[in-house]
Amino acid sequence: MKRPQATAITSGKGGVGKTNLSVNLALALHRAGERVGIFDADLALANAHLVLGCRPNRTIADTLKGTCTMAETVVQSPHGVKMIAGGSGLAEVMGLSDDKRQKIIGSFSELSGDFDHLIVDTAAGVESNVIDFVAACDRVIVVVISEPTAFVDAYASIKVLHQETGRERFDIIVNRAPSIAHGDQIFSRFRAITDKFLKVSLNHLGTVPDDEKLGRAVGKCEPVISSFPESPSAKAIMQIAAKIRATEPPAVDEGALGFFRPRADYLQAVAEG
Numbered sequence: 001m002k003r004p005q006a007t008a009i010t011s012g013k014g015g016v017g018k019t020n021l022s023v024n025l026a027l028a029l030h031r032a033g034e035r036v037g038i039f040d041a042d043l044a045l046a047n048a049h050l051v052l053g054c055r056p057n058r059t060i061a062d063t064l065k066g067t068c069t070m071a072e073t074v075v076q077s078p079h080g081v082k083m084i085a086g087g088s089g090l091a092e093v094m095g096l097s098d099d100k101r102q103k104i105i106g107s108f109s110e111l112s113g114d115f116d117h118l119i120v121d122t123a124a125g126v127e128s129n130v131i132d133f134v135a136a137c138d139r140v141i142v143v144v145i146s147e148p149t150a151f152v153d154a155y156a157s158i159k160v161l162h163q164e165t166g167r168e169r170f171d172i173i174v175n176r177a178p179s180i181a182h183g184d185q186i187f188s189r190f191r192a193i194t195d196k197f198l199k200v201s202l203n204h205l206g207t208v209p210d211d212e213k214l215g216r217a218v219g220k221c222e223p224v225i226s227s228f229p230e231s232p233s234a235k236a237i238m239q240i241a242a243k244i245r246a247t248e249p250p251a252v253d254e255g256a257l258g259f260f261r262p263r264a265d266y267l268q269a270v271a272e273g
């Protein structure tokens with residue numbers, strides 16, 4: 001059996017649409033028949049459950065405290081996607097030590113048989129939480145919008161993620177573009193900058209247009225592909241999900257700890273209690 005694919009959705013600047021893309025991509029993959037989980041890795045300010053329209057009664061904080069196994073922490077959302085919620089505002093998830101972060105990542109191996117895809121909605125920026133959760137994923141999607149500050153922050157983010165994790169390939173989603181054609185231009189402009197200064201290869205996974213329906217869906221606590229399936233943003237997200245299904249993520253170092261990639265010493269520690 002294939003191990004699940006873990007996909008990080010990250011960005012340099014905050015507020016560019018990571019959570020909405022994470023939730024809607026997760027739902028689009030679910031509708032295509034995949035078994036999907038979403039992990040809200042923006043631990044301290046977790047809010048993916050709001051966009052997904054569910055009220056989790058367990059969070060990753062319970063796994064960390066040891067009161068729940070990882071499998072017990074998984075909650076079912078109304079749309080069929082399963083969720084591992086962050087611990088918004090909970091002291092347990094603030095300033096996590098490296099060990100605790102690695103423990104969370106390692107615990108996902110308990111769920112290997114349950115998912116085909118895990119979507120990891122990260123915080124913005126390049127703090128340790130983001131770097132470690134991104135490093136643990138097979139595929140990394142960086143969300144960019146067409147604003148000078150977002151460009152600079154996305155560039156800085158890719159530079160740091162490349163340096164810290166050795167990853168060379170990054171998928172890019174251009175969000176809030178005035179049109180699909182503009183999205184291509186925005187991507188080309190962004191790639192010209194990274195090509196000049198970094199040894200990374202960027203793949204344009206797709207463009208999601210700026211769409212007032214998406215804002216309206218957020219107001220209803222529903223994913224846009226559920227509330228407004230015919231809207232431009234919903235259609236674009238469905239296409240991106242189809243692309244994700246059709247392409248394998250780049251090969252990763254199987255010896256390194258990642259989501260569903262248990263490291264031998266971790267497995268031994270678990271076996272020894």
Ligand SMILES: Nc1ncnc2c1ncn2[C@@H]1O[C@H](COP(=O)(O)OP(=O)(O)OP(=O)(O)O)[C@@H](O)[C@H]1O
Pocket residue numbers: 011013014015016017018019020021042122123124175176177208209210211212214215218233
């Ligand atoms: N394609 C879009 N069209 C219109 N509005 C959008 C689009 N994408 C995102 N937004 C708006 O941006 C807001 C922020 O989106 P979201 O919470 O997904 O960003 P984020 O990157 O997860 O933010 P944070 O960095 O705080 O976690 C949404 O509530 C919505 O109003």
Ligand SMILES: [Mg+2]
Pocket residue numbers: 018019020042121122
């Ligand atoms: Mg978010």
